[in-house]
Amino acid sequence: MLADYAVRVENSRGRRHPEPPHPYRNDFQRDRDRVVHARAFRRLEAKTQVFTRRYSDHFRNRLTHTIEVAQISRTIAAQLGLNTDLAEALALVHDLGHPPFGHSGEKALDTAMRQHGFSFDHNLHALKHSHDYTAGQHPELDEYVLDQRPPLEAQLIDLTDEIAYNTADLDDGYEARLLTVEQIADGVDLFKRHFRLAKNKYPHVAEKLVFNEALKSILDGFVGDLITNTTQRVKAAGAHSLDDVRRHKERLAAFSPSVEEERRGLKDFLYENLYYSPALAGEKEDAERITGELFAHWMEEPDDLPRNYREKSAQEPLPRVICDYIAGMTDPFIYQQYEKYTICVIIPRNFIRPCRV
């Protein structure tokens, strides 16, 4: 049963392009299904989550990450009495605007955009343009009610995204042999605690299995805390309707203060020891070089853009058009473009070979 503060499909703003109702799927279910059948969704499979040079069948890619976010979001939404169809649709769509090369790609695209007075953030990219324009200047953004909080179904996604990638990146970092159990335990108290508990429970099993158990209970802990704490915050705020949620002075979906601190600690550890570690510095440099040089190329030669993007540049600033184009690319496709427009050769899944002379 839906809670009073959940989004009801019958109260949605309706379709941008009117269509007859479907005999057995509601509008949010159709949105969810459309995302799954979209070309941009299939591209997530070939977008890196963390690693660009190393490859393993077991690492997450953006698609498997998205499936994890959808699973966690559905569980939490159901417990909170929220609209699970909407939460699932939002989870499936949340990384559609993510550029190639994972975290490095996002940074690289932001760096390229800042040279032209813009910026890039994949979350904002999903709500395209909201970073550069205000609803006052652009009445078409009115429908996003930017001055209000999002519904709980949407507030959840930022947090379930974090739950999914903070735990998954520990796993993939360990699997890639870039992180050790000792290193993680030294840097993350939360992990140390859960690993010790798992080790006590299964003293004679392989380290990897104890590690998996620790990760499972960390994930479960984040999910449980988010459910309990959000329920309490909704109650304390006296939110009885979607309108109450939207007008409340702050977001109601949140971890408790102590878990929030642990989440931040884990995230900081990952930035320091994985994403920006010396071991991945080369991948970051590749991402910045490829993104930066291609960006500069299209700024100089906009005629080399595909026709639909050339047409868009009549209505939007060229850097934004190029940014949108790059953000939609997969890792293999951006490598291909780099080879096409520069004199460098990419060795698949590996390093850039020095430029030909």
Ligand code: MG
């Ligand atoms: Mg994500």
